[in-house]
Amino acid sequence: MEESNSCFFNLEVLNSLTEDSLHEIIDSYNGFCKASQSLLAGSGDLSVGPDVVSHVHALCKHRLRSLVQDHFLRLLEETFERNGASRFWRHFDPYARVAGLSKNDDLDIDEDEIQSVLYNALEEVTLEKQYQEKCLLMVVHALQSYKDQMSEDKDDFEGERNYLTSKYQWIVSSVLMATLPRHFPVILHWYFKRKLEELSTIMDGEFCDDASKGKDAMDLDEKVKICNKVGEMDVDECYNDHRFSENSRLVKNIGKIVLDLRNLGFTSMAEDAYASAIFLLLKAKVYDVAGDDFRSSVLQSIKGWIQAVPLQFLHALLVYLGDFVSYESTSSGLKSPLAPQPSSCCPGIDTPSEGLVRWKLRLEYFAYETLQDLRIAKLFEIIVDYPESSPAIEDLKLCLEYTGQHSKLVESFISALRYRLLTAGASTNDILHQYVSTIKALRTIDPAGVFLEAVGEPIRDYLRGRRDTIKCIVTMLTDGSSGNSSSSGNPGDSLLEELNRDEEIQENAGVDDDFNTDDRQAWINASRWQPDPVEADPLKGSRNQRKVDILGMIVGIIGSKDQLVHEYRTMLAEKLLNKSDYDIDSEIRTLELLKIHFGESSLQKCEIMLNDLIGSKRTNSNIKATINQPSQTSIEVGDDGTSMDVISATIISSNFWPLIQDEPLKLPEPIDQLLSDYAKRFNEIKTPRKLQWKKSLGTIKLELQFQDREMQFTVAPVHASIIMKFQDQPSWTSKNLAAAIGIPADALSRRINFWISKGIIAESHGEDSSDHVYTIVENMVETSKNGGNTGGTQELLGGDEEEERSVASVENQLRKEMTVYEKFILGMLTNFGSMALDRIHNTLKARMVFKLVPPEKEVLHLYKSFYLVYEISLEIRLKSYVKNLW
Amino acid sequence: MFFLDIGVSLPGYVLCLLKEWHAVASWTWDAQDETCGICRMAFDGCCPDCKLPGDDCPLIWGVCNHAFHLHCILKWVNSQTSQAHCPMCRREWQFKG
Ligand SMILES: [Zn+2]
Ligand SMILES: [Zn+2]
Ligand SMILES: [Zn+2]
Numbered sequence: 001m002e003e004s005n006s007c008f009f010n011l012e013v014l015n016s017l018t019e020d021s022l023h024e025i026i027d028s029y030n031g032f033c034k035a036s037q038s039l040l041a042g043s044g045d046l047s048v049g050p051d052v053v054s055h056v057h058a059l060c061k062h063r064l065r066s067l068v069q070d071h072f073l074r075l076l077e078e079t080f081e082r083n084g085a086s087r088f089w090r091h092f093d094p095y096a097r098v099a100g101l102s103k104n105d106d107l108d109i110d111e112d113e114i115q116s117v118l119y120n121a122l123e124e125v126t127l128e129k130q131y132q133e134k135c136l137l138m139v140v141h142a143l144q145s146y147k148d149q150m151s152e153d154k155d156d157f158e159g160e161r162n163y164l165t166s167k168y169q170w171i172v173s174s175v176l177m178a179t180l181p182r183h184f185p186v187i188l189h190w191y192f193k194r195k196l197e198e199l200s201t202i203m204d205g206e207f208c209d210d211a212s213k214g215k216d217a218m219d220l221d222e223k224v225k226i227c228n229k230v231g232e233m234d235v236d237e238c239y240n241d242h243r244f245s246e247n248s249r250l251v252k253n254i255g256k257i258v259l260d261l262r263n264l265g266f267t268s269m270a271e272d273a274y275a276s277a278i279f280l281l282l283k284a285k286v287y288d289v290a291g292d293d294f295r296s297s298v299l300q301s302i303k304g305w306i307q308a309v310p311l312q313f314l315h316a317l318l319v320y321l322g323d324f325v326s327y328e329s330t331s332s333g334l335k336s337p338l339a340p341q342p343s344s345c346c347p348g349i350d351t352p353s354e355g356l357v358r359w360k361l362r363l364e365y366f367a368y369e370t371l372q373d374l375r376i377a378k379l380f381e382i383i384v385d386y387p388e389s390s391p392a393i394e395d396l397k398l399c400l401e402y403t404g405q406h407s408k409l410v411e412s413f414i415s416a417l418r419y420r421l422l423t424a425g426a427s428t429n430d431i432l433h434q435y436v437s438t439i440k441a442l443r444t445i446d447p448a449g450v451f452l453e454a455v456g457e458p459i460r461d462y463l464r465g466r467r468d469t470i471k472c473i474v475t476m477l478t479d480g481s482s483g484n485s486s487s488s489g490n491p492g493d494s495l496l497e498e499l500n501r502d503e504e505i506q507e508n509a510g511v512d513d514d515f516n517t518d519d520r521q522a523w524i525n526a527s528r529w530q531p532d533p534v535e536a537d538p539l540k541g542s543r544n545q546r547k548v549d550i551l552g553m554i555v556g557i558i559g560s561k562d563q564l565v566h567e568y569r570t571m572l573a574e575k576l577l578n579k580s581d582y583d584i585d586s587e588i589r590t591l592e593l594l595k596i597h598f599g600e601s602s603l604q605k606c607e608i609m610l611n612d613l614i615g616s617k618r619t620n621s622n623i624k625a626t627i628n629q630p631s632q633t634s635i636e637v638g639d640d641g642t643s644m645d646v647i648s649a650t651i652i653s654s655n656f657w658p659l660i661q662d663e664p665l666k667l668p669e670p671i672d673q674l675l676s677d678y679a680k681r682f683n684e685i686k687t688p689r690k691l692q693w694k695k696s697l698g699t700i701k702l703e704l705q706f707q708d709r710e711m712q713f714t715v716a717p718v719h720a721s722i723i724m725k726f727q728d729q730p731s732w733t734s735k736n737l738a739a740a741i742g743i744p745a746d747a748l749s750r751r752i753n754f755w756i757s758k759g760i761i762a763e764s765h766g767e768d769s770s771d772h773v774y775t776i777v778e779n780m781v782e783t784s785k786n787g788g789n790t791g792g793t794q795e796l797l798g799g800d801e802e803e804e805r806s807v808a809s810v811e812n813q814l815r816k817e818m819t820v821y822e823k824f825i826l827g828m829l830t831n832f833g834s835m836a837l838d839r840i841h842n843t844l845k846a847r848m849v850f851k852l853v854p855p856e857k858e859v860l861h862l863y864k865s866f867y868l869v870y871e872i873s874l875e876i877r878l879k880s881y882v883k884n885l886w
Numbered sequence: 887m888f889f890l891d892i893g894v895s896l897p898g899y900v901l902c903l904l905k906e907w908h909a910v911a912s913w914t915w916d917a918q919d920e921t922c923g924i925c926r927m928a929f930d931g932c933c934p935d936c937k938l939p940g941d942d943c944p945l946i947w948g949v950c951n952h953a954f955h956l957h958c959i960l961k962w963v964n965s966q967t968s969q970a971h972c973p974m975c976r977r978e979w980q981f982k983g
Contacts, residue, residue, distance in 0.1 A: 577910055579908075646907050647907050647908075649908065649909045650909075650911070651910075652911070653930065653931075654930065655928055655939065656931070671907055682913070688915060688916040688945065689915055689940070690913065691912070693909060693910070693911045694911060694912065697910035698907065698910050701905040702902050703902075703905060704900055705901040706899070707899065717907075717909070720902075726900050726902075727900060730899060776899070
């Protein structure tokens with residue numbers, strides 16, 4: 001534009017030109033061209049200087065000042081293209097192959113090599129540029145001195161010079177940009193990345209040294225505090241540190257490169273390159289520090305590192321660049337908002353710290369976001385690990401407060417749940433526990449529980465489809481003995497107990513308003529949030545209603561508290577009916593807690609059930625104390641000494657209990673007698689109330705005495721009735737036995753499996769194929785016999801897999817020993833002709849290896865599994881010998 | 887038998903020593919009817935004013951042999967201006983000694 005303008009202007013004045021002046025112009029112009037040509041071409045030869053000046057003056061005289069400027073600038077451009085740009089790029093030609101690589105790829109270029117190439121190339125092009133600027137200044141001076149001569153208006157020298165130099169700067173940048181090869185930014189990025197890694201290794205070491213300097217005994221918290229302190233220090237203050245001087249060489253090298261690049265107009269490219277290198281480094285650091293350990297907080301140490309490493313570097317760099325503020329302000333029009341801004345009074349202090357603050361914010365945001373993404377991706381594991389992982393949850397909470405990306409968490413976690421938890425393979429208990437852990441963990445992040453709703457929804461939906469959900473929930477809520485229910489409380493606590501304790505703690509502390517109401521409102525609007533599906537607890541004040549209601553969220557799975565209470569009552573009945581000591585302290589406690597949460601009226605029946613137990617205890621001791629002695633002596637039975645002393649009873653108000661299944665059963669005669677005496681006494685004391693025995697219910701503790709051992713059992717009445725029949729008679733057919741204890745034959749065969757599985761009774765086929773023969777098992781060797789029987793054993797093996805496993809290692813050892821037994825037994829049988837089994841056993845015990853054998857329970861299993869294998873060899877042979885005997 | 891000769895006792899002999907027999911029973915009122923003729927609640931439950939059955943809410947018999955919750959018949963008797971009658975048989979109500 002300007003060129004055409006000046007041409008147009010020249011055309012107008014052509015008419016006024018004389019021949020002479022025309023010649024003078026042509027001569028001067030040619031002379032100027034020639035002189036400037038040789039000025040620029042020359043390697044620092046300034047001898048043509050005076051020539052140039054006189055030609056400029058001559059041209060100016062003819063008002064051709066703009067011609068001088070335009071021509072010289074065009075000449076500069078051509079020369080820079082030739083001597084500057086193309087030579088500069090040629091340095092990087094050998095690295096053209098890296099153009100396609102991404103930022104994360106490492107280049108296999110020698111570090112020193114690329115540094116020196118970059119350094120030399122920049123040095124060379126900078127020298128060339130400086131020389132050209134010198135020449136340009138010469139022309140500027142010539143133009144100026146003409147003005148001075150002509151004593152025209154004191155024109156602004158500065159203005160003239162600034163116009164031309166910035167024009168020149170623009171020419172340099174556009175020439176370079178126009179010819180920029182694609183691999184150059186990659187090389188730059190790589191260079192900064194490597195330099196920063198080098199720097200961070202040095203600074204990292206110092207960061208750690210500093211944090212633990214002379215404070216070896218200090219615990220981790222203290223260290224974090226120190227990092228904290230570093231983080232809060234005034235950004236400028238902390239860089240006056242001595243540490244930095246050690247790295248100044250490295251920083252200066254980098255700073256020099258950045259400065260040279262800026263000088264060429266690559267300001268933003270240079271900044272992009274080191275910024276992305278810094279972010280890469282920070283990302284790697286976050287990954288490294290965060291890791292898969294959720295049991296400690298990492299946020300503070302990441303912040304400390306940002307302060308100690310990248311910000312230190314940036315500060316040094318910005319200070320270094322800030323020294324050249326005045327230069328920069330003239331040389332570059334392409335400034336990034338983050339570049340230090342020239343400041344007249346105190347460059348290098350005020351301005352870098354402003355830029356630095358911006359850097360700090362950028363880096364911290366990036367760190368928060370990176371850590372947040374990492375933790376969100378692992379949230380499932382973190383929650384499995386809760387509450388041990390609560391430091392990671394705290395970190396995540398802070399990150400989310402900073403980034404506000406809660407929705408990321410919701411989406412990611414829901415898909416993790418669907419993929420990992422809500423599958424057929426997961427037990428209902430596991431799902432429930434993860435659900436509770438999720439609630440506990442996320443309420444830290446989300447005290448209003450708003451996006452917890454969204455996260456909990458799929459779990460609740462899934463659990464509703466499982467049949468055992470209610471039972472598992474009730475167990476989890478009320479039974480502390482199941483172990484893993486409460487991870488944060490005492491091991492024996494039920495969830496209800498834990499919730500109650502938490503509530504008391506919170507109430508005492510009186511703090512629950514630590515979330516922002518606006519945030520909550522925003523969340524409510526943003527998600528499909530609905531009010532708590534469970535009836536609001538009347539006992540909870542309005543202050544508590546905003547809190548995450550764990551119990552409510554659990555009951556929400558079932559749908560109504562009535563169902564939960566009903567299930568609890570069934571389970572409570574079962575538990576109470578199996579008690580023989582009237583000890584219901586924990587049940588009373590649980591009921592009190594349930595009443596707090598579900599209201600007294602819905603638990604009325606449960607309360608009566610517990611009351612029955614209390615009443616039973618009182619009535620029982622009353623009856624036992626007052627029952628008339630003659631009756632007692634009269635019923636004392638034979639040699640087993642059964643007396644009223646062994647009897648106790650739970651007396652229930654059956655209207656308030658769930659329907660209880662009582663099966664017919666003929667109790668052993670003495671017991672039956674004792675129970676009717678007991679009932680009679682009850683009737684005497686409580687007239688007109690009477691007792692009705694539920695004979696199949698109860699708990700019996702008995703000891704079986706064999707010739708060589710005693711065994712303790714706690715069994716149901718039917719089991720006791722069965723085994724007591726074997727006192728009279730060591731062998732029973734199933735028909736007779738069923739008739740004797742008054743139960744159907746199929747019920748008997750099911751019940752008697754208990755004793756078979758304990759190795760107390762053996763089953764064999766009788767003469768009638770439909771009838772089985774049950775025989776009491778006297779000793780160990782014979783015990784193993786029933787292992788060979790297919791009937792009851794299979795069920796047993798199926799049911800006791802765990803025990804099977806626990807002894808598997810000893811099995812092989814015993815198998816070896818059994819071959820010895822076998823030989824020994826066969827030898828005895830051969831020598832003695834025939835022998836009673838217990839004789840064989842006793843001899844074995846005396847002579848052999850029984851002392852090596854593990855306790856009886858294991859022995860039984862071992863023998864069973866052993867005999868499954870050895871059945872044919874030993875068992876059959878033994879049987880045939882025994883048959884002969886009998 | 888042969889094995890007795892070598893001094894071995896009967897195989898398969900077991901002795902059951904009972905340590906404890908904890909039984910379960912339900913109590914019931916020894917009455918002809920199942921429910922109270924006044925409140926229509928089960929005798930084995932309790933009257934509408936009571937929470938605990940049994941000793942806390944006993945039954946009472948009239949000379950006519952009709953039984954009611956004590957609390958129910960007391961309320962009934964007190965509500966009558968003149969001599970109360972059994973709500974079931976209309977005979978004059980008198981507590982059975
Ligand atoms: Zn009544
Ligand atoms: Zn009552
Ligand atoms: Zn009557």
